[in-house]
Amino acid sequence: MAGMARAATTSDVFNAIAEPQRREILVLLRAGERPVTDLAQELGMSQPGASKHLRVLREVGLVRVRGVGKQRLYGLDARGLRPVHEWAGGFERFWNESFDRLDTYVQDLKQTRQEE
Amino acid sequence: MAGMARAATTSDVFNAIAEPQRREILVLLRAGERPVTDLAQELGMSQPGASKHLRVLREVGLVRVRGVGKQRLYGLDARGLRPVHEWAGGFERFWNESFDRLDTYVQDLKQTRQEE
DNA sequence: TTGACGTATGCCGATATGGGAATACGATGG
């Protein structure tokens, strides 16, 4: 076991929401519970595709399922998104500060090359 | 070209911050600019490793570099984290609501199996 | 110019991922 390719999408919320389609699923679920087929159709993806994404979301706890007859309704459990919100929020003062102020460390080193 | 393995870490902020070590780098950079070696040491990773992560962060615009003599100082540009914060914030009312209230859709279908 | 130092890249191996297609599974209705 030499190289590992990332923290396993299935164990980390940050990873789970790294996938655009999974984010879309979460957004759709804000409107209420839905069966897989519904989601698949609305997002223009295959049923197996949707099922797979939902599985990831379930494994990180962002989604809940309950069986209703033949169907399985997926519902949102947004609690796991709170840490994400808070983590990003920890940078709020940095994106609010203008870059000039942010670069206090730079003050003394005026006029340096600005890569890219 | 059949299967694509994800949106390319280098083009999406969500993907860039899916990596724990990259998140750590961003956190460290809140304290101010730093050279690669510094970060690498502090995070217990190799210099090439740190350079690679920083490259990803640079490509999504979360980090800036400027050359100072032999060194290259990396600095935070947190503006890209704002969308993340806002996206997650869009779910705030859902994690605040108790699950019972959230399941209004469920009200009429009492006592259903609760998977997992 | 030649070192030396700091840093970026290239290459490799092991692994994970997402999509497609086929198929297995589960529950309900007859």
Added chain:
DNA sequence: CCATCGTATTCCCATATCGGCATACGTCAA
């Protein structure tokens, strides 16, 4: 019990990562 609908799982492929290692690159000092 069987057919059917809704959904999950499995296989396979092409690709993308991440880490380690070696190495190329760039800048400064002498």
